[in-house]
Amino acid sequence: MKKFGTAIILAGGKSSRMGFDKQFLKINNKRLIDMMIEKLKKEFEEIIIVTNKPKEYRGYGQKILTDIIKNAGPLAGIYTGLKEAKFEYAFVIACDMPNIDIDYINYMKEIIDKYKVDVCITKVNGNIEPFHGFYSKKITESIREHLETEKRDIKSLVKKLNTYYIEEKLVKRYSPSLDIFKNLNTKKDLEHFNEKLGGKSSC
Numbered sequence: 450m451k452k453f454g455t456a457i458i459l460a461g462g463k464s465s466r467m468g469f470d471k472q473f474l475k476i477n478n479k480r481l482i483d484m485m486i487e488k489l490k491k492e493f494e495e496i497i498i499v500t501n502k503p504k505e506y507r508g509y510g511q512k513i514l515t516d517i518i519k520n521a522g523p524l525a526g527i528y529t530g531l532k533e534a535k536f537e538y539a540f541v542i543a544c545d546m547p548n549i550d551i552d553y554i555n556y557m558k559e560i561i562d563k564y565k566v567d568v569c570i571t572k573v574n575g576n577i578e579p580f581h582g583f584y585s586k587k588i589t590e591s592i593r594e595h596l597e598t599e600k601r602d603i604k605s606l607v608k609k610l611n612t613y614y615i616e617e618k619l620v621k622r623y624s625p626s627l628d629i630f631k632n633l634n635t636k637k638d639l640e641h642f643n644e645k646l647g648g649k650s651s652c
């Protein structure tokens with residue numbers, strides 16, 4: 450099957466709720482981000498990691514970037530990734546999301562191919578899930594302008610763009626418990642994740 454274009458992994462956050470840098474989180478002694486790369490590599494032509502610790506990725510075969518606009522949150526990571534992406538669309542995911550569902554990514558990609566929108570994301574309970582979505586390279590400048598207005602949230606940006614919102618009932622066909630949007634923000638999140646998988650996490 451034909452591979453998708455670019456996947457961007459955001460790994461430049463503060464991890465203040467977790468208390469240690471989430472991009473180095475290990476599950477059963479293996480870095481979660483490495484497991485994500487392995488999975489995404491099979492499906493995407495290009496993987497970009499936008500990180501605040503580029504030295505830690507020495508020797509990686511992926512494109513390793515740092516934020517062009519500093520201290521501006523995840524949207525700035527998307528900005529840098531899109532700017533350097535080789536392909537027209539990029540799938541964006543956070544470095545702390547262990548449940549990647551390729552079938553759902555495929556479904557999103559079909560929407561992109563059909564409607565050629567700027568952004569394709571899911572709405573759950575009225576809220577958007579920005580770190581499991583597709584973004585067009587075309588919106589790079591819109592992101593920069595949005596960040597200049599001091600507004601850094603993705604929600605108000607995508608409202609201004611041609612955005613396709615996938616409904617909750619549709620994503621539930623792929624991920625009934627909506628696990629694909631689960632990210633590990635706190636030590637409690639880790640505990641729950643470990644209990645579920647019988648795994649062991651460490652930093």
Ligand SMILES: Nc1nc2c(ncn2[C@@H]2O[C@H](COP(=O)(O)OP(=O)(O)OP(=O)(O)O)[C@@H](O)[C@H]2O)c(=O)[nH]1
Pocket residue numbers: 459460461462463464465466467471499500501516519520521522523524525526527542543544545634
């Ligand atoms: N490149 C880049 N990624 C970011 C930035 N801020 C957050 N992220 C990433 O965006 C995703 C979601 O971030 P959050 O978990 O909400 O924020 P965080 O700063 O990592 O964690 P908290 O300090 O606990 O809020 C994670 O993958 C982060 O690594 C940033 O300024 N630049």
